[in-house]
Amino acid sequence: MIFPAIDLRAGQSVRLYQGDFDQATLINADPVTQAQAVNAANIHQLHVVDLDGAKQGQPENFATVAALRRAFTGTLELGGGIRTYELAQRYLKLGVDRLILGSVALTQPALVQRLLTEFGPERIVIGIDGQNGMVAINGWLDQSQTKMSQLMRAMVRAGAKHFIVTDVDRDGTMRGPNVELYLTLKAKCPTANLIASGGVRDLADVQTLQQLGFTDVIVGKALAAGGVTLAELAGVDA
Template sequence: MIFPAIDLKGGQSVRLYQGDYEQTTLINADPVQQAQQINAAGLKQLHLVDLDGAKSGQPENLATITAIRQAFDGTLELGGGIRTYDLAVRYLQLGIDRLIIGSAALTNPALVQRLLQEFGGARIVIGVDGNNGQVAINGWLEQSQTSMRSLIATMMAAGAQNFIVTDVARDGTMQGPNLALLTTLHTELPAANLVASGGIRDVADLQTLQAAGIDDAIIGKALYEGTVTLEQLAEV
């Protein structure tokens, strides 16, 4: 699946450059309308991130997320600051189809194991963000010493199936995905469903990923730069 992305900060849709909260570009002051435009183009899946929540560990954009869930017809996945069982359940009860657990997969694996046992690998997705193959956490503000491969393998053993792999250095740069990283992970962990995120520019990048065996991807900045359209994504 191809997921258009909406990143939320202060109730608005924005884009960061390489995960830098100080380098923010406003995309749409009304992310609910933006979600409806994605629907209108024929797309039935949407990737949401609570950027404020990723830093604080709290549901900072809950009202906007709730409004988007009510307005969007299709699969909605959400990440950003989901570090407690109660918050995860709250979002699932809200109608979020897939929760993306990032930092907690490294800092609180017991929580993720519990969520996977109760809700399954189809609804609990692991966000694996990093630099130079090493995992970054807490809104990408902290660098760990754990490899992305190691985290994926550990979470697979706990029952995870889907992994959103983001090269922080590529995010928002329009330089293309980190194909070497994704290909290596796909080769070493073929049972993991990898979702490419970060740097994807156009349909050609999507086709290159598909040729490498990676069918799922998240598109953010390319949509707003105009190098790919929602209609093209619907066709792909």
């Protein structure tokens, strides 16, 4: 599946460069119209991140997420600042199809285990973001001493199936995806479904990833920059 991405900051859709909050580009002042354009292109998957929530550790764009859920038809996955059981429940009751758990996978593995057990691996997705193979957390503001492969193995043992893997150094740069990283992690965790995120430039990058077996791809800045169109992505996802 192809997941067009909407990153939320102060109720607007933006893109960051390498996760830097000081290097934000406005994509759309009205994320709802952006989501509706995705539907209009016959794409029914949407990847949403509450950037403020990831940074602050609490929901900062809940009303916008609720508006997106009402407007978008299809699978909506959400990440950013989901660090309590109560908030996870609140988003699921709102109708979010899949929650992306990032920082808590490292800092609160028992919480992730509980959510995986209660809601299952199709609704709880693990987000593993990193630099140089090491996990980055708290909106990429902090670098841990844990290897991405180590965290992935632990989450597989906890029952996780889907992993969104992002190379922070590639995100928003239009430099191409870190294929080597994905292949390395897949070799170490063959049962995991890796969802490629970060660096996609154009349709050729998407096709390369899918040919290598990474059929699920998140596309963000390439859409805003014109490197690929929704119509092209819809054709690949058909």
